[in-house]
Amino acid sequence: MSEPENPRAEAGHDIPQKNEQLIDRLDWNLLRTFIAIAHEGNITRAAGSLHLTQSAVSQALKRLEKQIGYALIVRNGSRFTLSSHGEKVLRLASDIYGSIKAISNEIEPVAEEVGGHIRLLTLSSIESLTYDTFLARFHERFPRISLEIVCIRSEDILSSLQKKTANIGIGLCPRALPGIGRSLIMEQSYGLYCGRSHRFFGRNDITIRELKQENFVRSEADRIDGLLSKITIFRNEMDFSGWISGTSCSIQEITRMIVANYGIGCLPEHIAQPWVDAGKLWRLPPASGVAKSGIFLLWNHDGRYSNSERVFLEQFQSYLQAYPPISDEKKSGPVFPTINAG
Structure with missing residues (x-):
């Protein structure tokens, strides 16, 4: 053939x-x-x-x-x-x-040569070893990047990201939102507390039923459509009927009012514990806690990022992936990951 x-x-x-x-x-x-x-x-x-x-x-x-x-x-x-x-x-x-x-x-340029400015919107009173360690290591690696931290409510952080008036934030975000990315930094467990002057202070025999008519100090986000709606749901399910005697968007001010005996209130356990140890707050039931809520690194998927913002976001995301949060305040400092700094 x-x-x-x-x-x-x-x-x-x-x-x-x-x-x-x-x-x-x-x-x-x-x-x-x-x-x-x-x-x-x-x-x-x-x-x-x-x-x-x-x-x-x-x-x-x-x-x-x-x-x-x-x-x-x-x-x-x-x-x-x-x-x-x-x-x-x-x-x-x-x-x-x-x-x-x-x-x-x-x-790629040497990390020390990368410079610029980052404006970071954040919830106040974040006590996180993961976050603190990251900031310290990031500054060591990128000393020419300056950081401006603006403390506002989580609702305002999300609004700014959605409107593209900001690119990066840290705050509450219990649900996935269109156009917003999120990575968990830490999970906060909330407990119920009273101040030293409260009649329940120092007592271990208190029941949930006895708390139902107590005045309550709450966060502005503690409402059925708010970012701390889990606490609202807890109060509704437990049939709490006491007067809302104090409200604030600041954990410090909520703590201040509870210590001043305006009423009982919910606080992140790791933030309240030093006050308990100092004899100024008392932990109330339920022993298992009231609710849990995550603190997230937040960003706009379609944001126009400067080089310094992009480096910060990539480094933080890589850091959280390399060392995912478990029980944040019991951690030791993780190893800082190496990624492209270009």
Whole structure:
């Protein structure tokens, strides 16, 4: 049998040409997006980690699948798994991305040369070893980045992020919000306390029933539509009917009013404990606590970040991933992670 006039006409001989076309048109940023999708196991979480919208990540996946010519994920309702081609692409893309990152690391500026200013909106009275250690290590690594910390209510932090008048904040955010990314810094457990002048101070025989008609000092966020609605729900479920005798957005002022016997009130346990040890506050039932609420690093997915803001956000996110919060105030300082500072 004679050889065919055109060897490429045989099955499989068009593959090199197809591979050359793929190399020419493949967008490497799509591979980075696919790596995030595969690692997060969820389109929404991948969008958060990349500071992109969910729609943008979904479209990037479709473009990559079109360029490669194969489906990379197998959908099962709201969940998905990687296809066999997806697993191969993930393995190869991770190698490629590692090589690209190595190039970036070789030419990135020295951390000490990165300068700029960061305006950080934060809830007041955050007592967190994780947060404190991060700030100290970050300043050591980036001494030319100045930091402005503005203390406001968590509601105002979220509003500023949503309106894009700020890019980064730290505060309460019990629910996922459109356009807002969040990473847990610490979880606060709230207990119920009274001051030294209260008739229940020093007593271990108090029951929940005896507390129902007591005056109550509360946070402004302690309302059914507020960020501390879990405390409101607790009071409603326990049928608390006492007068709201004091309100503040400041933990210090709430503590001050409880100590001054305006009423009983809820405080984060780790903040209240030094006052208990000093004999100025007394822990009331329930022993298991009233509620838990997380303090989060917050950011706008579509924010226009300066280089210093981007470095701060990337470093903080990487730090929290490397050392996730467990029981925040019992931790020792974690090792500061090394990431691209460019």
